[in-house]
Amino acid sequence: MIRTRWKHVSMLLVLLLTTVTVLSACTKSDNGNGNANTAQTNTDSKATSSNNASGNEAADNAGAGATNAGNGDPITLRLTAWGAPDEVAAMKVAIAKYEKAHTNIKVDFQAITADYDTKLTTMVAGNDEPDVAMMESGTIAYPLAEQGKFLNLQDFLDKDGEITPDALVPNITYSAEPGNVIGVAPGPETFALFYNEDVFKDAGLTPPPSDASEAWTWDQFVEVAKKLTIDSKGRNASEEGFDPKNIKQFGVNLPTWWGVYSNFIYSNGGDFLSADGKTLGLNQPEAVEAIQKLADLINVDHVAPSPLQAKNIPGTNVALQTKKVAMAFDGQWASTGLAQSKFNYNVGVLPIMKSPMTTVVCGMFSIFKSSKHPQEAWELLKALIDPEASLDLLTAGTWMPSHKDWYTDADKLAKWTENLPSRPSGYKGAVIDVLLSHSHPTPTAYVKNFNKIMDVINPALDKVWLGKQTAKDALDAVAAKAQEQVQGRRDVG
Secondary structure: OOOOOOOOOOHHHHHHHHHHHHHHHHOOOOOOOOOOOHHHHHHHHHHHHHHHHHHHHHHHHHHHHHHHHHHHOOOEEEEEEOHHHHHHHHHHHHHHHHHHHHEEEEEEEEOOOOHHHHHHHHHHHOOOOOEEEEHHHHHHHHHHHHOOOOOOOOOHHHOOOOOOHHHHHOOOOOEEOOOOOEEEOOOOOOOOEEEEEEHHHOOOOOOOOOHHHOOEEEHHHHHHHHOEEEEOOOOOOOOOOOOOOEEEEEEEOOOHHHHHHHHHHHHHOOOOEEEOOOOOOOOOOHHHHHHHHHHHHOOOOOOOOOOOOOOOOOOHHHHHOOOEEEEEEHHHHHHHHHHHHHHOEEOOOOOOOOOOOEEEOEEOOOOOOOOOOOHHHHHHHHHHHHHHHHHHHHHHOOOOOOOOOOHHOOOHHHHHOOOOOOOOOOOOHHHHHOOOOOOOOEEHEEOHHHHHHHHHHHHHHHHHOOOOOOHHHHHHHHHHHHOOOOOOOOOOO
16 A cells, blocks of 8 residues: 655656645735745645635535435546555455445546656646545645645544544544544554564574564664674674675665654654654654664664665565565565565564554545535545455455454454465564554654655765764754754644
C-alpha cells in the first residue's frame, strides 16, 4: 500500500498546487492582498471554514445520496488509485462486489500507475475530480485538504452502523484537524525486525523475540548484530582484527528514511514536534540520541551498511536469503517477497530504546467534496477497505486488515495469518500485537508542513548517516531554519 518509502513532491505538483492556492486566495480574498503568507492564511482560514461546513453538507448530501440510491437512479462514481497489479486486482474485486450490491451504480475505476500525484493534481486543477481517490499523506493529501477539497468523513463514521472509529485499528485515519477526518486507510503497515533463521542457527545465537515484553534492549541488539557481521576472513565485528572495509555479511540493514528512524525516535520518547506543536522536536535530546544510535550502527559499530554500501544491498527478501544481511528493519509489506523467496525467515519485534513502538504508515481513501453522491461514495470507500474483498492480498502478505475484529476474532484472524508462508511464527507478536498495543501514527498524519520541514532536515541527516557530523551538530545547525517551517500539529485543537 505504501507507494514509495519517501519522495519529494514534484516540481509540477508544487507549481500546480501553488497556482490553485493563489488563484483561490485571489478570487476569494476581500482585500486582494497578494502577499503569499496572507494568501496562505486566507486559504487556510477558508479551508477550515469550508471543512467545518463540509460536515453539514456531507450530512445533507448523504441523505440526498441515500435517496438517489433508494430511487435506483443510475449513478456513476469515479475512483482513482495506484497499486501493484495484485493490489489493483483486489480493488477490482471490491468494486465488483460493490456494484453487485448496488445495481444502479457503476464505478469508473482509473488505476494510475505512474505520476499519480501530478495527474490527480491536474484533474483537480481542471475541476475534473473523482468521487473517491487514494491519497498519500506525505505528499498530496494535506495540500488538497488545506484547499478544502475533501468531505469530513467523521460525519459518516459517527452515523455508520458498521464502520466506527472504534471498529478500525489504531492510527489509520487521517485528520486535517481534530474532528475533521479526511481519509481512511484500507490497511495499516508497521515496522518490524525480519531475519534469516538459518543465520542465527549457524551462529548459535538466539533469534529476536517476538513478544514486545521481551524485546531486546538497544545494547543487546547491537551485541547480536556485531556477532552477525562477518568480514571476508570470517571474523565478526566483536572480534579483534575485524575488517570493517571488507564485510560480506552485515548484522542488519538500515534504510535511512524517516519511516524507519521514526520508530526509534518514538521508542526513545522523542517526536518530530513538541506536544504543543510550536517547537521542532528532532533536535531535542530524545530524537538526537535515537538518530545518533542508528548512525552509530553504520559508522561506529560497522554492523549496518553505509549509504554507499547500501546501494549494493538488494531488497529485504534477497538480502536476507543470500545472507548479505542477517536482519533487516523493514515494513510488514516485505512479507510478500519473503514468502515467495522460500527460505527460513522470521520476524521479531523491533529493539527498544525506552519502550516498544512501531510507526503506522499507510495510504488512504478520501472523498472529494465535489462528489454529487457522497453517501454512495462512502459506501464505495467501505467496500474498498473490506478485508473480505482483499483476502488474497492479506494472505499473500501485502496488506493488513483495517478492521480491528480481524485481529481480535480468532476465526477472522485465522483467515489471513494461519499456516501461511507470509505469516511466520513471530508475526502475531511482532506485528499484530505491537500494532494494537504499541503503535504510533506516522508524522505525516499530524505534522503540518511536514515536507518543508524535512526538506531542511534530510540534507543534514545525510551528513549523519555518512559519519561526517554528529546528530546533535547536524540537527542544531539546521534547527533554526527548520523551525521557520514549523506550523503546528494537526492533532492539537
